Amino acid sequence: MTATPFPVSEIVATRRPHRKDAARNYDALLDAAREAFAEHGAEASLEDIARRAGVGIGTLYRNFPTRRDLFETVYADEVNTLCRAAAELADREPWEALTAWLDRFAGYMVTKRAVREALDGESGIFQACRESMYAAGGPLLERAQRTGAARADMDFGDLLRMVAGITATVFDDDAQRNRVLAIALDGVRAGR
Amino acid sequence: MTATPFPVSEIVATRRPHRKDAARNYDALLDAAREAFAEHGAEASLEDIARRAGVGIGTLYRNFPTRRDLFETVYADEVNTLCRAAAELADREPWEALTAWLDRFAGYMVTKRAVREALDGESGIFQACRESMYAAGGPLLERAQRTGAARADMDFGDLLRMVAGITATVFDDDAQRNRVLAIALDGVRAGR
DNA sequence: ACTGTAGCGGAGGTACCCCTCCGGTTCAAT
DNA sequence: ATTGAACCGGAGGGGTACCTCCGCTACAGT
Structure with missing residues (x-):
């Protein structure tokens, strides 16, 4: 509890x-x-x-x-913070907890896409980070899916990529970014 | 006609x-x-x-x-192609025409984000390209909105950024990219 | 306070990139 | 075929980044 x-x-x-x-x-x-x-x-x-x-x-x-050593350390640091955030959100409403965490995820990732890009797929540490992140955030989606707040025909990886992609894009202002993110998240609820 | x-x-x-x-x-x-x-x-x-x-x-x-001259020429070339594609889709079903065009848009933009990034906001040509693109693709969204196939509380800019962001991301495979894109597009239909 | 060592900074060799400049080459118009 | 203008390639000067190496510094344990 x-x-x-x-x-x-x-x-x-x-x-x-x-x-x-x-x-x-x-x-x-x-x-x-x-x-x-x-x-x-x-x-x-x-x-x-x-x-x-x-x-x-x-x-x-x-x-x-090595440049990679620096990348890995910076990146792992971010991921650790994100994992802690997921734990703190566990007692909120399913959908609210999920979106709140995705919010944090977006905040950390907007400026960090460079690091992820450079590490993507080629690093052992990256693999570990990925697992850690999924272990921390995944349950938030599953809970929302169980209660019917989120569609069942997608997994946590799909969701993260969607949010990561949208938040990494250049928008006119934060209002537009949030608007677009909200539209996409409507798609996450829509399926059922 | x-x-x-x-x-x-x-x-x-x-x-x-x-x-x-x-x-x-x-x-x-x-x-x-x-x-x-x-x-x-x-x-x-x-x-x-x-x-x-x-x-x-x-x-x-x-x-x-200038490096910028090269950027501009390459970029303008792509946009021209895209504009022509929009014209050719005008006689399809509204929603189908829109998604078909976004498909092309995604295809051209996946590899071209570097060019867009380097030019973003600072170039006269970029402004012109943007207008051209909106003039070509915008009507596809408006038509879909008029027939109720797409939600009314968003504009063409929102839609382009959404698709651009998602397609620029690294996915495990094309199937995942398409799945995520479809979910986000469900959000575009969902609002109403 | 003393001292051995972990840690420090930055000079410098190598490599690459940007961009200019000019002697030689190739086209096309006569 | 001739010819001159347009166009070509790449050498080279200046700059920056990478990374190594080593004489000096300042910490921590006694």
């Missing part, structure tokens, strides 16, 4: 350094990377990221030997 | 050269650019494009002094 109804695992055992200065640099790098990827997409300059973090390029490479 | 029910304008007076060899190079460059943009996104290497076209880099720059 209370607490977390389904397990929320931390996906990556992040290699955060022990020493104080090192840990500070590590965090600064992650923040800078998040920002840079959101702004410039998957091929943001690593040197620029180091610059933003106020850190030498060597430090970046020591913490994340 | 016959021919084109609404005007289909050629948007850019393309500066295709007169001389035979020059014209051949021009075409090769456009093809290579289309391909490269689809593959590598907006910042594909111009030198690579010239290489693909089997042409010196100088020739590329003579024909398209």
Whole structure:
């Protein structure tokens, strides 16, 4: 009833350094990377990221030997947050819980599509994140389907792609994005 | 009843050269650019494009002094094709005509999002293309709305963004993409 | 306070890309 | 066939990004 109804695992055992200065640099790098990827997409300059973090390029490479390492860490971080959010929504109305979570999902994904794009399908961590996310959010859809609030002829993957695709698009303003999202979600209720 | 029910304008007076060899190079460059943009996104290497076209880099720059020139020409080309398609669908059933056109739209746009992205909002030609596209496709939606096949509380812009967003996403396979698109389109019928 | 070591920054080699410029080539009009 | 204008390719200068390497710094454990 209370607490977390389904397990929320931390996906990556992040290699955060022990020493104080090192840990500070590590965090600064992650923040800078998040920002840079959101702004410039998957091929943001690593040197620029180091610059933003106020850190030498060597430090970046020591913490994340590969561009992919950086991607994975940033991405896994986001997914962890999302999984926690799903747990907190478990006691709301089925349809409301689902849409509220999708809202969060959209918020995190708008700026993160670059990261997902770069990792899609080719990474072990990505696979783990995916499973984690499905485990966390999937029940929200199933519950809505059981109560008849959502059509039964679709799965959680369909839903996520739909929302991800729509939210990743450039709209005139947030009102239009929400309008379009609402229309598409009407399709999710419509089937039955 | 016959021919084109609404005007289909050629948007850019393309500066295709007169001389035979020059014209051949021009075409090769456009093809290579289309391909490269689809593959590598907006910042594909111009030198690579010239290489693909089997042409010196100088020739590329003579024909398209600016990366934007190349973008605009490629993009305008696509839009022209799409406008012609709309004209040809005018005598089908309203809903069927609309979805058939959106199908074409999706096909052209999946690989072209890079071009749209790079041009979005900042280009005069883009504005013209947009208008052309709306003039060509908009009536298909309005017709469907008049007959009650589509909900009235949305406009053509909403619909295009929705379809563009969904089709630009990576799916497991085409079946999933079509399934998700169908669900969203159910939302377009649902409102009323 | 001392000290060994984990961690730091950034110079610099390599690679690629952008774009200009010009000697040579090819077309088409006579 | 001739010829001059239009067009060609690619060398090369300038810039930026990637990534390695190493002399120096500052932390943490005693």
